[in-house]
Amino acid sequence: MRIAIVTESFAPDVNGVAHSVVRTAEHLVARGHEPMVIAPSPPGARRRPVDRLPYPVVRIPSVPLPRYQGFRLGMPSVRLAEALLGHAPDVVHLASPFVLGARAATLARRHGLPTVAVYQTDVASYARAYRVGWGEAAAWRRLREIHNSAQRTLVPSTRSAADLIANGVQRIWLWRRGVDAERFHPDKRCAGLRRALAPRGEILVGYVGRLAPEKRVELLSTVARLPGVRIVVVGDGPARRQLEKALPEARFLGVQHGEALARLYASLDIFVHTGPHETFGQTLQEAAASGLPVVAPASGGPVDLVEPGVTGLLVPPGDADALAGAVATLASDARRRTEYGAAGRAAIGRRSWTAIGDELIGHYQAVLAGVPAGGLPVP
Structure with a gap:
Protein backbone atom coordinates (compact mmCIF):
# COMPACT_ATOMS: atom_id res chain seq x y z
CA MET A 1 0.00 0.00 0.00
CA ARG A 2 0.92 3.63 -0.47
CA ILE A 3 0.19 5.61 2.69
CA ALA A 4 0.32 9.38 3.16
CA ILE A 5 0.89 10.19 6.84
CA VAL A 6 -0.06 13.78 7.61
CA THR A 7 1.11 14.72 11.08
CA GLU A 8 1.02 17.82 13.25
CA SER A 9 4.44 16.91 14.71
CA PHE A 10 7.49 14.96 13.56
CA ALA A 11 11.18 14.50 14.34
CA PRO A 12 13.18 16.33 15.56
CA ASP A 13 10.21 17.12 17.84
CA VAL A 14 10.24 15.03 21.00
CA ASN A 15 6.68 14.02 21.89
CA GLY A 16 4.31 11.09 21.60
CA VAL A 17 2.88 12.06 18.21
CA ALA A 18 6.27 12.48 16.55
CA HIS A 19 7.59 9.25 18.05
CA SER A 20 4.62 7.13 17.02
CA VAL A 21 4.73 8.48 13.45
CA VAL A 22 8.42 7.58 13.18
CA ARG A 23 7.78 4.06 14.45
CA THR A 24 4.73 3.66 12.19
CA ALA A 25 6.63 4.73 9.08
CA GLU A 26 9.55 2.44 9.96
CA HIS A 27 7.20 -0.50 10.35
CA LEU A 28 5.40 0.20 7.09
CA VAL A 29 8.71 0.21 5.22
CA ALA A 30 9.76 -3.02 6.94
CA ARG A 31 6.52 -4.65 5.78
CA GLY A 32 7.04 -3.58 2.18
CA HIS A 33 4.64 -0.62 2.07
CA GLU A 34 5.38 2.90 0.80
CA PRO A 35 4.73 5.61 3.38
CA MET A 36 5.29 9.32 2.92
CA VAL A 37 5.26 11.76 5.84
CA ILE A 38 3.94 15.32 5.52
CA ALA A 39 4.88 17.42 8.55
CA PRO A 40 5.53 21.00 9.70
CA SER A 41 8.99 22.40 9.12
CA PRO A 42 11.05 22.54 12.32
CA PRO A 43 12.79 25.79 13.38
CA GLY A 44 15.67 26.62 11.05
CA ALA A 45 14.51 24.01 8.52
CA ARG A 46 16.25 25.83 5.65
CA ARG A 47 19.58 25.23 7.35
CA ARG A 48 18.94 21.55 8.05
CA PRO A 49 20.01 18.68 5.81
CA VAL A 50 17.32 16.81 3.93
CA ASP A 51 15.70 14.13 6.10
CA ARG A 52 17.79 10.97 5.63
CA LEU A 53 15.08 8.40 6.09
CA PRO A 54 13.97 5.34 4.10
CA TYR A 55 10.76 7.16 3.10
CA PRO A 56 10.06 10.63 1.76
CA VAL A 57 9.33 13.49 4.17
CA VAL A 58 7.67 16.65 2.87
CA ARG A 59 7.99 19.70 5.11
CA ILE A 60 5.25 22.32 5.18
CA PRO A 61 5.88 25.96 6.21
CA SER A 62 5.12 26.45 9.90
CA VAL A 63 4.78 29.09 12.60
CA PRO A 64 5.43 28.76 16.36
CA LEU A 65 2.53 28.05 18.67
CA PRO A 66 1.77 31.13 20.80
CA ARG A 67 3.24 30.74 24.31
CA TYR A 68 5.15 27.63 23.20
CA GLN A 69 7.77 28.68 20.67
CA GLY A 70 9.29 25.20 20.46
CA PHE A 71 6.14 23.70 18.89
CA ARG A 72 5.35 24.55 15.28
CA LEU A 73 1.95 24.69 13.59
CA GLY A 74 2.03 23.63 9.95
CA MET A 75 0.31 26.12 7.66
CA PRO A 76 -1.86 24.42 4.99
CA SER A 77 -0.69 25.45 1.53
CA VAL A 78 -0.53 24.37 -2.09
CA ARG A 79 2.52 22.31 -1.11
CA LEU A 80 0.35 20.12 1.11
CA ALA A 81 -2.09 19.36 -1.73
CA GLU A 82 0.72 18.72 -4.21
CA ALA A 83 2.50 16.32 -1.84
CA LEU A 84 -0.62 14.46 -0.73
CA LEU A 85 -2.14 13.95 -4.17
CA GLY A 86 1.23 13.44 -5.83
CA HIS A 87 1.91 10.41 -3.64
CA ALA A 88 -1.30 8.81 -4.96
CA PRO A 89 -2.01 7.15 -1.60
CA ASP A 90 -4.25 4.17 -1.07
CA VAL A 91 -4.88 5.43 2.47
CA VAL A 92 -4.43 8.79 4.19
CA HIS A 93 -3.29 8.52 7.83
CA LEU A 94 -4.04 11.65 9.90
CA ALA A 95 -1.83 11.76 13.01
CA SER A 96 -3.39 13.94 15.73
CA PRO A 97 -5.17 16.05 13.09
CA PHE A 98 -6.10 19.66 13.81
CA VAL A 99 -4.41 22.12 11.44
CA LEU A 100 -2.55 20.28 8.68
CA GLY A 101 -4.74 17.27 9.35
CA ALA A 102 -7.94 19.28 8.90
CA ARG A 103 -6.88 20.42 5.43
CA ALA A 104 -5.69 16.92 4.53
CA ALA A 105 -9.05 15.50 5.63
CA THR A 106 -10.82 17.93 3.29
CA LEU A 107 -8.55 16.99 0.38
CA ALA A 108 -9.02 13.28 1.04
CA ARG A 109 -12.79 13.62 1.16
CA ARG A 110 -12.83 15.68 -2.04
CA HIS A 111 -10.73 13.14 -3.93
CA GLY A 112 -12.35 10.01 -2.50
CA LEU A 113 -9.28 8.84 -0.54
CA PRO A 114 -9.91 6.45 2.39
CA THR A 115 -8.82 8.02 5.67
CA VAL A 116 -7.80 6.76 9.10
CA ALA A 117 -7.60 9.45 11.80
CA VAL A 118 -5.55 8.84 14.94
CA TYR A 119 -6.55 10.79 18.05
CA GLN A 120 -3.39 11.45 20.06
CA THR A 121 -3.64 14.89 21.65
CA ASP A 122 -6.18 16.38 24.07
CA VAL A 123 -6.39 19.54 21.98
CA ALA A 124 -9.40 20.90 23.85
CA SER A 125 -7.50 20.92 27.16
CA TYR A 126 -4.42 22.40 25.52
CA ALA A 127 -6.53 25.18 24.03
CA ARG A 128 -7.53 26.13 27.57
CA ALA A 129 -4.00 25.80 28.96
CA TYR A 130 -2.38 27.98 26.27
CA ARG A 131 -5.30 30.39 25.72
CA VAL A 132 -4.73 30.31 21.97
CA GLY A 133 -7.96 32.05 21.03
CA TRP A 134 -10.50 29.24 20.77
CA GLY A 135 -12.13 27.51 23.69
CA GLU A 136 -12.77 23.87 24.39
CA ALA A 137 -16.19 23.85 22.72
CA ALA A 138 -14.73 25.23 19.48
CA ALA A 139 -11.86 22.75 19.61
CA TRP A 140 -14.30 19.86 20.00
CA ARG A 141 -16.40 21.10 17.07
CA ARG A 142 -13.31 21.08 14.88
CA LEU A 143 -12.17 17.67 16.11
CA ARG A 144 -15.64 16.20 15.57
CA GLU A 145 -15.72 17.47 11.99
CA ILE A 146 -12.26 16.10 11.19
CA HIS A 147 -12.71 12.68 12.78
CA ASN A 148 -16.21 12.10 11.47
CA SER A 149 -14.92 12.67 7.94
CA ALA A 150 -12.61 9.64 8.37
CA GLN A 151 -13.62 6.03 7.81
CA ARG A 152 -12.11 5.15 11.20
CA THR A 153 -10.80 7.00 14.23
CA LEU A 154 -8.19 5.15 16.29
CA VAL A 155 -7.86 6.07 19.98
CA PRO A 156 -5.07 5.06 22.39
CA SER A 157 -7.13 4.52 25.55
CA THR A 158 -10.62 3.83 26.83
CA ARG A 159 -10.78 7.27 28.50
CA SER A 160 -9.96 8.93 25.16
CA ALA A 161 -12.68 6.87 23.52
CA ALA A 162 -15.19 7.99 26.15
CA ASP A 163 -14.25 11.65 25.58
CA LEU A 164 -14.69 11.35 21.83
CA ILE A 165 -18.00 9.50 22.11
CA ALA A 166 -19.30 12.14 24.53
CA ASN A 167 -18.44 14.80 21.97
CA GLY A 168 -20.14 13.13 19.02
CA VAL A 169 -17.24 11.37 17.28
CA GLN A 170 -18.24 8.16 15.50
CA ARG A 171 -16.55 4.98 14.17
CA ILE A 172 -14.01 4.66 16.98
CA TRP A 173 -11.57 1.78 17.43
CA LEU A 174 -8.96 1.21 20.13
CA TRP A 175 -5.34 1.29 18.93
CA ARG A 176 -2.71 1.46 21.65
CA ARG A 177 0.99 2.32 21.36
CA GLY A 178 3.98 0.04 21.25
CA VAL A 179 7.07 0.01 23.44
CA ASP A 180 10.61 -1.11 22.72
CA ALA A 181 11.05 -3.73 25.45
CA GLU A 182 14.61 -4.50 24.36
CA ARG A 183 15.84 -0.93 24.63
CA PHE A 184 13.91 -0.19 27.83
CA HIS A 185 14.95 -2.98 30.16
CA ARG A 351 2.92 -4.37 23.32
CA SER A 352 5.79 -4.52 20.82
CA TRP A 353 5.85 -1.93 18.03
CA THR A 354 5.75 -4.81 15.55
CA ALA A 355 2.44 -6.08 16.93
CA ILE A 356 0.99 -2.56 17.13
CA GLY A 357 2.19 -1.78 13.59
CA ASP A 358 0.59 -4.91 12.17
CA GLU A 359 -2.64 -4.00 13.93
CA LEU A 360 -2.55 -0.59 12.22
CA ILE A 361 -2.02 -2.22 8.82
CA GLY A 362 -5.11 -4.30 9.59
CA HIS A 363 -7.10 -1.09 10.03
CA TYR A 364 -5.83 0.23 6.70
CA GLN A 365 -6.83 -3.00 4.98
CA ALA A 366 -10.28 -2.98 6.58
CA VAL A 367 -10.90 0.59 5.41
CA LEU A 368 -9.80 -0.30 1.86
CA ALA A 369 -12.08 -3.34 1.91
CA GLY A 370 -15.03 -1.23 3.04
CA VAL A 371 -15.44 -3.14 6.30
CA PRO A 372 -17.88 -1.24 8.57
CA ALA A 373 -16.38 0.35 11.65
CA GLY A 374 -19.33 1.17 13.80
CA GLY A 375 -18.16 -0.24 17.10
CA LEU A 376 -15.38 0.03 19.63
CA PRO A 377 -13.64 -3.31 20.26
CA VAL A 378 -12.15 -3.00 23.76
CA PRO A 379 -10.28 -5.96 25.26
Missing part, protein backbone atom coordinates in the same frame (compact mmCIF):
# COMPACT_ATOMS: atom_id res chain seq x y z
CA PRO A 186 15.78 -3.38 33.88
CA ASP A 187 19.23 -4.68 32.94
CA LYS A 188 20.19 -1.14 31.86
CA ARG A 189 20.36 -0.06 35.53
CA CYS A 190 23.68 1.71 36.09
CA ALA A 191 25.35 1.90 39.50
CA GLY A 192 27.67 4.71 38.39
CA LEU A 193 24.78 6.83 37.16
CA ARG A 194 22.91 6.24 40.40
CA ARG A 195 25.92 7.39 42.43
CA ALA A 196 26.15 10.55 40.35
CA LEU A 197 22.44 11.36 40.76
CA ALA A 198 22.05 10.18 44.36
CA PRO A 199 25.45 10.48 46.08
CA ARG A 200 23.89 9.85 49.52
CA GLY A 201 21.89 6.84 48.36
CA GLU A 202 18.60 8.71 47.95
CA ILE A 203 15.54 7.11 46.36
CA LEU A 204 15.48 8.38 42.78
CA VAL A 205 12.04 9.57 41.61
CA GLY A 206 11.94 10.45 37.93
CA TYR A 207 9.73 12.34 35.49
CA VAL A 208 10.29 12.07 31.73
CA GLY A 209 8.42 14.30 29.28
CA ARG A 210 7.78 17.79 28.03
CA LEU A 211 8.12 20.62 30.53
CA ALA A 212 4.95 22.52 29.72
CA PRO A 213 2.15 24.03 31.84
CA GLU A 214 -0.37 21.26 31.15
CA LYS A 215 2.06 18.60 32.42
CA ARG A 216 1.78 19.98 36.00
CA VAL A 217 5.37 19.02 36.86
CA GLU A 218 5.34 21.63 39.64
CA LEU A 219 3.29 19.13 41.67
CA LEU A 220 6.61 17.37 42.33
CA SER A 221 7.61 20.17 44.71
CA THR A 222 5.77 18.32 47.50
CA VAL A 223 7.49 15.06 46.57
CA ALA A 224 10.85 16.85 46.64
CA ARG A 225 10.35 17.62 50.34
CA LEU A 226 10.17 13.93 51.28
CA PRO A 227 13.24 12.85 53.26
CA GLY A 228 15.70 10.66 51.39
CA VAL A 229 14.17 11.37 47.97
CA ARG A 230 15.86 12.99 44.96
CA ILE A 231 13.83 14.21 41.95
CA VAL A 232 15.24 13.66 38.44
CA VAL A 233 13.58 15.54 35.57
CA VAL A 234 14.25 14.49 31.96
CA GLY A 235 12.95 16.68 29.16
CA ASP A 236 12.64 20.30 28.13
CA GLY A 237 10.00 22.85 27.26
CA PRO A 238 8.62 26.33 27.94
CA ALA A 239 8.12 25.74 31.68
CA ARG A 240 11.69 24.66 32.44
CA ARG A 241 12.88 27.92 34.04
CA GLN A 242 9.87 28.13 36.33
CA LEU A 243 10.26 24.48 37.29
CA GLU A 244 13.93 24.88 38.10
CA LYS A 245 12.90 27.59 40.58
CA ALA A 246 10.06 25.48 41.99
CA LEU A 247 12.28 22.38 42.32
CA PRO A 248 15.71 23.74 43.30
CA GLU A 249 16.98 20.40 44.61
CA ALA A 250 15.94 18.41 41.53
CA ARG A 251 18.36 17.33 38.82
CA PHE A 252 17.29 18.64 35.40
CA LEU A 253 18.96 16.58 32.68
CA GLY A 254 17.33 17.99 29.54
CA VAL A 255 16.20 15.85 26.62
CA GLN A 256 17.74 12.37 26.49
CA HIS A 257 17.63 9.79 23.70
CA GLY A 258 18.46 6.17 22.95
CA GLU A 259 20.65 4.23 25.33
CA ALA A 260 21.23 7.25 27.58
CA LEU A 261 17.49 7.51 28.15
CA ALA A 262 17.18 3.76 28.71
CA ARG A 263 19.92 3.86 31.39
CA LEU A 264 18.20 6.77 33.11
CA TYR A 265 14.86 4.99 33.28
CA ALA A 266 16.37 1.77 34.61
CA SER A 267 18.47 3.64 37.18
CA LEU A 268 15.43 5.26 38.81
CA ASP A 269 13.53 3.71 41.72
CA ILE A 270 10.07 5.20 41.07
CA PHE A 271 8.54 6.80 37.99
CA VAL A 272 6.07 9.65 38.46
CA HIS A 273 3.79 11.24 35.89
CA THR A 274 1.90 14.41 36.78
CA GLY A 275 -0.10 15.51 33.70
CA PRO A 276 -3.89 14.95 33.83
CA HIS A 277 -4.50 15.32 30.07
CA GLU A 278 -2.64 12.32 28.61
CA THR A 279 -4.50 10.48 25.87
CA PHE A 280 -2.09 7.58 26.39
CA GLY A 281 1.18 7.99 28.32
CA GLN A 282 4.09 6.51 26.38
CA THR A 283 6.61 7.31 29.11
CA LEU A 284 4.60 5.17 31.55
CA GLN A 285 5.08 2.19 29.22
CA GLU A 286 8.80 2.87 28.91
CA ALA A 287 9.09 3.10 32.69
CA ALA A 288 7.19 -0.18 33.15
CA ALA A 289 9.42 -1.87 30.56
CA SER A 290 12.39 -0.63 32.61
CA GLY A 291 11.03 -2.39 35.71
CA LEU A 292 9.79 0.67 37.59
CA PRO A 293 6.68 1.12 39.73
CA VAL A 294 4.58 4.00 38.37
CA VAL A 295 2.65 6.75 40.15
CA ALA A 296 0.25 8.69 37.92
CA PRO A 297 -3.05 10.62 37.99
CA ALA A 298 -6.26 8.61 37.72
CA SER A 299 -7.27 10.24 34.45
CA GLY A 300 -6.77 9.72 30.73
CA GLY A 301 -4.41 7.08 29.40
CA PRO A 302 -2.74 6.16 32.73
CA VAL A 303 -6.01 4.54 33.88
CA ASP A 304 -5.44 1.84 31.25
CA LEU A 305 -1.69 1.57 31.83
CA VAL A 306 -1.38 1.42 35.63
CA GLU A 307 -3.06 -1.35 37.64
CA PRO A 308 -3.33 0.05 41.17
CA GLY A 309 -1.71 -2.16 43.77
CA VAL A 310 -0.13 -4.32 41.06
CA THR A 311 2.07 -2.19 38.78
CA GLY A 312 1.83 1.15 40.56
CA LEU A 313 -0.49 3.66 42.19
CA LEU A 314 -3.08 6.10 40.80
CA VAL A 315 -3.85 9.38 42.60
CA PRO A 316 -6.46 12.12 42.15
CA PRO A 317 -5.39 14.48 39.33
CA GLY A 318 -3.74 17.67 40.54
CA ASP A 319 -3.44 16.51 44.17
CA ALA A 320 0.16 17.19 45.22
CA ASP A 321 -0.31 15.70 48.69
CA ALA A 322 -1.75 12.46 47.30
CA LEU A 323 1.13 12.29 44.82
CA ALA A 324 3.68 12.72 47.60
CA GLY A 325 1.85 10.17 49.76
CA ALA A 326 1.98 7.55 47.01
CA VAL A 327 5.69 8.18 46.41
CA ALA A 328 6.38 8.01 50.16
CA THR A 329 4.58 4.65 50.35
CA LEU A 330 6.78 3.20 47.60
CA ALA A 331 9.97 4.90 48.78
CA SER A 332 9.66 3.20 52.17
CA ASP A 333 8.93 -0.28 50.79
CA ALA A 334 11.67 -1.79 48.61
CA ARG A 335 9.86 -5.11 48.27
CA ARG A 336 6.71 -3.42 46.95
CA ARG A 337 8.78 -1.42 44.46
CA THR A 338 10.36 -4.64 43.21
CA GLU A 339 7.03 -6.46 42.92
CA TYR A 340 5.30 -3.58 41.12
CA GLY A 341 8.26 -3.16 38.78
CA ALA A 342 8.30 -6.86 37.87
CA ALA A 343 4.54 -6.86 37.27
CA GLY A 344 4.80 -3.78 35.07
CA ARG A 345 7.57 -5.36 33.03
CA ALA A 346 5.48 -8.51 32.53
CA ALA A 347 2.42 -6.47 31.50
CA ILE A 348 4.13 -4.85 28.50
CA GLY A 349 5.07 -8.21 26.96
CA ARG A 350 2.40 -8.04 24.23
